[in-house]
Amino acid sequence: MVEKVFDTGRRPQWCPGCGNYSILAAVKAAFTDLALDPSEIVAVAGIGCHGRMTEYLNVNAFHAIHGRAIPVAVGVKTVNPNLTVIVHTGDGDAYSIGLSHLLHAARRNVGIKVIVHNNMVFALTTGQAGPTTPKGVKTRSTPAGNYEEPFNTILLALASGATFVARGFSDDVQHLKELIKLAIKHRGFAFIDVLQPCPTFYDLRQILKQKVYKLEKHDVTDFKAALELALESERIPVGVFYHVEKTAYEENLGSAIKRLSSVKEFSKIRLSKLLARFS
Amino acid sequence: MVEKVFDTGRRPQWCPGCGNYSILAAVKAAFTDLALDPSEIVAVAGIGCHGRMTEYLNVNAFHAIHGRAIPVAVGVKTVNPNLTVIVHTGDGDAYSIGLSHLLHAARRNVGIKVIVHNNMVFALTTGQAGPTTPKGVKTRSTPAGNYEEPFNTILLALASGATFVARGFSDDVQHLKELIKLAIKHRGFAFIDVLQPCPTFYDLRQILKQKVYKLEKHDVTDFKAALELALESERIPVGVFYHVEKTAYEENLGSAIKRLSSVKEFSKIRLSKLLARFS
Amino acid sequence: MDYATDLEVLIGGPAGSGVFATGAVAAKTLLQHGYDVFTTNEYPSTIRGGHQWVLVRAKLNGKAFSHRGTPDAILALDAHTALEHGGRLKDRGAILCDESVAQTLNMHRIVPLPLSKIVKEAGAPPVAVNMAGLGALLGMLGCDLELLLNAVKRQWEKARVAELNVKVAELGYEEGVKHGSMLSFKVRRVEAKQRLLLDGNSAVALGALAGGMSFFTAYPITPASPILHFLAEVQEECGIIVVQAECELSSINMAIGAAFAGARAVVATSGPGLSLMAEALGAAAMTETPIVIVNVQRSGPSTGLPTHTAQGDLRFAIHASHGEFPRVVLAPGDPVEAYQLSCEALNLAWKFQVPVILLTDKFLAESHWTVHELPEVELQDADFYQPEPSVKYARYKLTEDGVSPLVFPGVKGVRIYTNTNEHDEQGFVTVDPAVVKLMQEKRFRKLKELSKLSESRGVKVYGEGDTALVVWGSVKSVAMEALEKVEGVKLVQVIWLEPFPRRSLAKEIEGCKVLVAENNFTSQLVSLMRENLKLEPHAVLNKYDGRPFSPQELNEFMKANAGGFHG
Amino acid sequence: MDYATDLEVLIGGPAGSGVFATGAVAAKTLLQHGYDVFTTNEYPSTIRGGHQWVLVRAKLNGKAFSHRGTPDAILALDAHTALEHGGRLKDRGAILCDESVAQTLNMHRIVPLPLSKIVKEAGAPPVAVNMAGLGALLGMLGCDLELLLNAVKRQWEKARVAELNVKVAELGYEEGVKHGSMLSFKVRRVEAKQRLLLDGNSAVALGALAGGMSFFTAYPITPASPILHFLAEVQEECGIIVVQAECELSSINMAIGAAFAGARAVVATSGPGLSLMAEALGAAAMTETPIVIVNVQRSGPSTGLPTHTAQGDLRFAIHASHGEFPRVVLAPGDPVEAYQLSCEALNLAWKFQVPVILLTDKFLAESHWTVHELPEVELQDADFYQPEPSVKYARYKLTEDGVSPLVFPGVKGVRIYTNTNEHDEQGFVTVDPAVVKLMQEKRFRKLKELSKLSESRGVKVYGEGDTALVVWGSVKSVAMEALEKVEGVKLVQVIWLEPFPRRSLAKEIEGCKVLVAENNFTSQLVSLMRENLKLEPHAVLNKYDGRPFSPQELNEFMKANAGGFHG
Ligand SMILES: Cc1ncc(C[n+]2csc(CCOP(=O)(O)OP(=O)(O)O)c2C)c(N)n1
Ligand SMILES: Cc1ncc(C[n+]2csc(CCOP(=O)(O)OP(=O)(O)O)c2C)c(N)n1
Ligand code: SF4
Ligand code: SF4
Ligand SMILES: [Mg+2]
Ligand SMILES: [Mg+2]
Secondary structure (H helix, E strand, O other): OHHHHHEOOOOOOOOOOOOHHHHHHHHHHHHHHOOOOHHHEEEEEOOOHHHHHHHHEOOEEEEOOOOOHHHHHHHHHHHOOOOEEEEEEEHHHHHHHOHHHHHHHHHHOOOOEEEEEEOOOEOOOOOEOOOOOOOOOOOOOOOOOOOOOOOOHHHHHHHHOOOEEEEEEOOOHHHHHHHHHHHHHOOOOEEEEEEOOEOOOEOOHHHHHHHEEEOOOOOOOOHHHHHHHHOOOOOEEEEEEEEOOOOOHHHHOOOHHHHHHOHHHHHHHHHHHHHHHHO | OHHHHHEOOOOOOOOOOOOHHHHHHHHHHHHHHOOOOHHHEEEEEOOOHHHHHHHHEOOEEEEOOOOOHHHHHHHHHHHOOOOEEEEEEEHHHHHHHOHHHHHHHHHHOOOOEEEEEEOOOEOOOOOEOOOOOOOOOOOOOOOOOOOOOOOOHHHHHHHHOOOEEEEEEOOOHHHHHHHHHHHHHOOOOEEEEEEOOEOOOEOOHHHHHHHEEEOOOOOOOOHHHHHHHHOOOOOEEEEEEEEOOOOOHHHHOOOHHHHHHOHHHHHHHHHHHHHHHHO | OEEOOEEEEEEEEEOOOOHHHHHHHHHHHHHHOOOEEEEEEEOOOOOOOOEEEEEEEEEOOOOOOOOOOOOOEEEEOOHHHHHHHHHHOOOOOEEEEEHHHHHHOOOOOEEEEOHHHHHHHHOOOHHHHHHHHHHHHHHHOOOOHHHHHHHHHHHOOOHHHHHHHHHHHHHHHHHHHHOHHHOOEEOOOOOOOOOEEEEHHHHHHHHHHHOOEEEEEEOOOOOOHHHHHHHHHHHHHHOOEEEEOOOHHHHHHHHHHHHHHOOEEEEEEOHHHHHHOHHHHHHHHHHOOOOEEEEEEOEOOOOEEOOOOOOOOHHHHHHOOOOOOOOEEEOOOOHHHHHHHHHHHHHHHHHHOOOEEEEEEHHHHHOEEEEOOOOOOOOOOOOEOOOOOOOOOOOOOOOOOOOOOEOOOOOOOOOOEEEOEOEOOOOOEOOOHHHHHHHHHHHHHHHHHHHHHHHHHOEEEEOOOOEEEEEEOOHHHHHHHHHOOEOOEEEEEEOEEEOOOHHHHHHHHOOOEEEEEEOOOOOHHHHHHHHHHOOOOOEEEEOOOOOOOOHHHHHHHHHHHOOOEOO | OEEOOEEEEEEEEEOOOOHHHHHHHHHHHHHHOOOEEEEEEEOOOOOOOOEEEEEEEEEOOOOOOOOOOOOOEEEEOOHHHHHHHHHHOOOOOEEEEEHHHHHOOOOOOEEEEOHHHHHHHHOOOHHHHHHHHHHHHHHHOOOOHHHHHHHHHHHOOOHHHHHHHHHHHHHHHHHHHHOHHHOOEEOOOOOOOOOEEEEHHHHHHHHHHHOOEEEEEEOOOOOOHHHHHHHHHHHHHHOOEEEEOOOHHHHHHHHHHHHHOOOEEEEEEOHHHHHHOHHHHHHHHHHOOOOEEEEEEOEOOOOEEOOOOOOOOHHHHHHOOOOOOOOEEEOOOOHHHHHHHHHHHHHHHHHHOOOEEEEEEHHHHHOEEEEOOOOOOOOOOOOEOOOOOOOOOOOOOOOOOOOOOEOOOOOOOOOOEEEOEOEOOOOOEOOOHHHHHHHHHHHHHHHHHHHHHHHHHOEEEEOOOOEEEEEEOOHHHHHHHHHOOEOOEEEEEEOEEEOOOHHHHHHHHOOOEEEEEEOOOOOHHHHHHHHHHOOOOOEEEEOOOOOOOOHHHHHHHHHHHOOOEOO
């Protein structure tokens, strides 16, 4: 199988039935389908169960600190726009501690691809409620039931100005793979909220299986329609909510990579020009 | 004038024509109209030109660090829900460095009232672009013109779950005063984005005067209508976009203030009960 | 037949196999037998995969200060456990495991048991193998069955689960009794008053409750999360507010707001969170808002080893945040001290209106010690401002001791202005150099009284000798254990790290050969001794592999660097 | 008539009255006359309201190291300026102001001038009073009109504004000439090579450009923002990326990502921002990603005095972030050193793959010094990994010097795994105690070579004597000035603060009476000397009111504590 190229050879260590296995499979399959060169990919991961993606994905990787995978990815992408930059983050990582970075990267349309492993719980820290945990759910930090409203993350992403907004379900690897491929091919910022069952701390698999349905016949360039869809709560649409092409952030910037190669000459030639303003 | 009660007696030090003067006036008028006791009000301010509000408003005040006025206010409000807690923050303070706190407080419906002095520029730091600076604008940090998209802050607030979302214009003090009164009377989290001209670094007064119009005949409980209104860009609606009452965050919590008075007995009586689980 | 007076059992297996629950039941059972029990554990930062273990030590006469690291018996829930720990098994010991596991092992002193069969018979889920194994182990050790089953019952909330586990444990016990001859030492039941089995995290939480905490906030982080879990559970019962913040920037600022509003506020975290709190720590200091930060150290830098121990944050705790301000840093060495200092931290914070950092570590936080009785601690009320009619309230009044009158929002006629900008007495922004200077001096004047307290309470000494082993934090416990086999060495524990008890420490180690042992690379306590005492220790032992010292390591260190050993 | 060889003029007024532009024109005009010029300023953290001033010092023979603080002439754009600074006016000096202002003042040596009238006549906006005043001042001082008008022209980009200001300045000049007799000292034009008037912030930016910086990011903050402004302006010209991040957490993490991708990345901030960067600083260290952090110190703690100076972040810079790792902290004392060290910071970061912190302060950052020529600095390329076919790339290969092979994403067949978790040589997560220990040791091995560099470059000495005044950072400049009036004292400047040049410093101060002067409360350099040298200085002078030392203060300090003065 071609996917082996994207395999570090380490045996994934998640709980049995964990949705992360499927996300890993979908990502590898997407890379394979797109015939990407592993050395041209950078995966940036946050801290959480999702963060272990970088242990298994045989691409360049940066396992960042909790909540800051996105700014790291922004740094990578602006410096070298040729790289495919994927962010693996969690609902805690992206929506709790790292929320601001997510929305700012979306607003700026930085060409990074953010995949949120949204298991609606802080898993690695042994199961606390997070910003997508539904009301009433009992967790270690909410023993009497969660009394906070969860975020509507699709709505937030749309509101922030994201140019590619999608939702996936880890149990449907084929569908998720296609979403990831679209995201990678998208010019600017792409956001995929992936519903990911966590059998150990908050197992929504059965409920999700019932509620999830695939978006069809939806005009992905219609922002208002996307907003309306995002409000659905009885059933959960998966697929692309919104997709328009705009100039990516990094396209506005010079190329640091170019400067890299000519850096030595620079210091000699240009500096004197700059100094004129100080005389 | 009754407003004197809310006056520290210091002469406000903003530039001539600064919108902050009017916001100050509107806040004082709202307090006066509602016959609030200054000692029952807490104003929490961020860092920026807006932050000087606490120098002039004769109420309890906490001049917080940049971007963190909201968590400070959340701490105050949860401990003592009887207090009226107002946050004065800026577009830099609330939408750039502090964005995550704004949205989380909104999601949780903490009964604080957030007034964003949105001059669409980082003023106190001598004029850099921020997350609400329109595209193309030249500032000290964007000498070639800003190439970032601004946030639609009303949309973001709606998406985050805020139960009271409004926009004001500092030049219309009467109208702004009424918005502030509604916000204070609102049970939970209230958000008012106030368009505030900064004649020194980004003077939009004339353009705003032309574009601003007052919302009328809008059903403030209709979320979808609110979303639609938030998308308007040719003209700028001011008024209440959305307003529904829900349990406020602090209503779910015990009262720390109650415990305060009985704290000494607590340690003797209850501790032994707690210890049982450790034997 | 011997009665075991100093017993150590290790329970190990893969993550998810219920190792911790097994350890807890074992510990509680032995505690009920009248033993002095200590437990510690190790686990990786993954929910599944990777090895974890609990070690339970139980002493009959005397205190179990720490692990010995040489188990008398091992309950191996997988082969890895036997292979990893078998080498340290005591000669007369045994390794208990399921028959299927035993088949894969070529080792001495293996006791193959039909654990899976028992579980199946009982109709319990496969994970219950752990209780079958524990039953067998305690059966072999001749424990009281009733005490065991009681402990099992209490471990699981859900009746059905508890019932199944009880059944399995009983069957296991019977099986164990059959193999009783394999172990020549037995557990004896002795009369003992009721004692507690307390971990450092719970001790901190209890101490804070005793100290009047009414607002607690945290963002989850290993190994500090158990404090949040415990307090979330008891919040109603205790009438306190518990808030899970969206991040540590938020949690500490919420704590500041809460304290400003009048609540004794505590925030708990570990290294990465403390790093994020650096800015607001300065805000607490500048606004003179009393807050307590509990920092449960883990192995760094950065994400590091989230589930392993270290003492790497000392200098950071002392110097965190830009600019200069007084603060207090306290480090307990065991749960009793954790309880005391947690309460004291609140008292100090409120009396002096300064931020107080309580430094614990993973080893202290997640190990359990037997506590006979918690010491009396006293909630000390701070002085609060009494409004005077014609006088304007000045939040930052210049006073002789640097402490200004404190009051909370809601008092008629009083306006409180609290400011992170430099300010005058009323709280208004100022850039006047004279005022700036006075305010800086005012804040630092608090150090005078604080230093006195540090000198009087900051150093503890155990034993006597002309060699001094100087330690801080949880190394104390291991050192107490190690000390039992040593003569001529006294243990000197520094409890107040900032302000540093320089005179007391100097006095205690005067004329001594000075040894220092720290769970870090850069000898941070030593650097404080250099700075404050201008002293270079005779020898320093560092450990920085994420593990606590073993008593043996400290023993050897002392042996190599001091005289008068009989061990 | 005297020619002024050492001239100091102060221009003051309310915020918004163009004080800084006036100061800049004055400084450039005097620079073009061949003077060695120094300027410094003070302003409050408000856009309007509050007083601000610029002080311009100009020397004819010799270097203007700093302000004198005793102006020969004051241009008072409001009465406050005259009242605030008039007391320090030199005997033969003059205070220039508009007639209307003069009326409100009852002071000596006032020169009332029709400045508002001039502005009105010229049809310029009221704010142009500043240029009228400056014209008058330079007219009284007998400056070359053409040089003045040239400087005015260059100050304003928009032609129309420049033109009006030129007109006003010329009219003011004529008025000044009329009052020429009031000042007995005149400015002379002498031949001089072209020199630069350089502030610390620009010097840092230029040094970074010379050091190959290709990615710069910042979140605005006083007094570091000018670095962002300057680099944003020249980004196209220099082919660099400049990003304004949404906060400091983001900026430093972006810098880390950029460096990982291959760009020499720099992030600039001030205290509050550095506090927010603490966590990611550790991430840079753990991942061994080379980044440079410029921290322009301001007066703290917390928000503090955003526009005032201090040296309060030294210990924090050295200890910031939980856990332990090697880092470099450098502190330049003037723009030339700022330029050199900024370039060196990048070289060191990349050679050793460690974070480097460059500590400047508001006084250095926003004061201007005359620089004759910038020294040659050299961009040193780091060693990069050359892929070997059959060998797997190991980002964290254990090497003798602790530095592992570095390469960037995009190289065929190479997989880079960078990890904030503790990791093995390949970058994979590990909790193996042996590997953990090796990795910690590997990182710290870099200190060996770094310490050598610190010993060889970390201390600079000026002058001779048996008393040593030890300083760091911008105090150097004031001390150089103060030194001119002293004998028997040598100035010892510590440039590398971490790793600390303990042997070199010990050597330089051996046998000396040791004095230390610091712009902080807690004597942080002294604490480093205590820790590293176990030495207590003879006397310490602290200043912590947000203002730099004056040369007089240092003079008196030396006089009181050393012998051999002739001043
Ligand atoms: C600054 C900081 N705070 C807290 C933590 C502890 N922590 C690790 S992972 C995590 C949350 C994980 O939740 P999520 O992002 O949803 O990941 P999951 O484990 O569910 O995949 C937290 C709080 C940390 N590593 N760093
Ligand atoms: C942590 C931190 N970073 C940066 C700053 C500098 N700073 C002060 S105010 C400000 C932005 C102000 O913008 P805004 O919130 O819009 O306020 P305005 O002045 O426009 O009212 C910044 C970046 C700071 N004080 N603290
Ligand atoms: S705890 Fe949940 S998210 Fe983590 S590995 Fe297990 S199932 Fe997956
Ligand atoms: S700079 Fe702008 S926001 Fe600040 S005081 Fe002046 S006009 Fe107001
Ligand atoms: Mg999660
Ligand atoms: Mg603004």
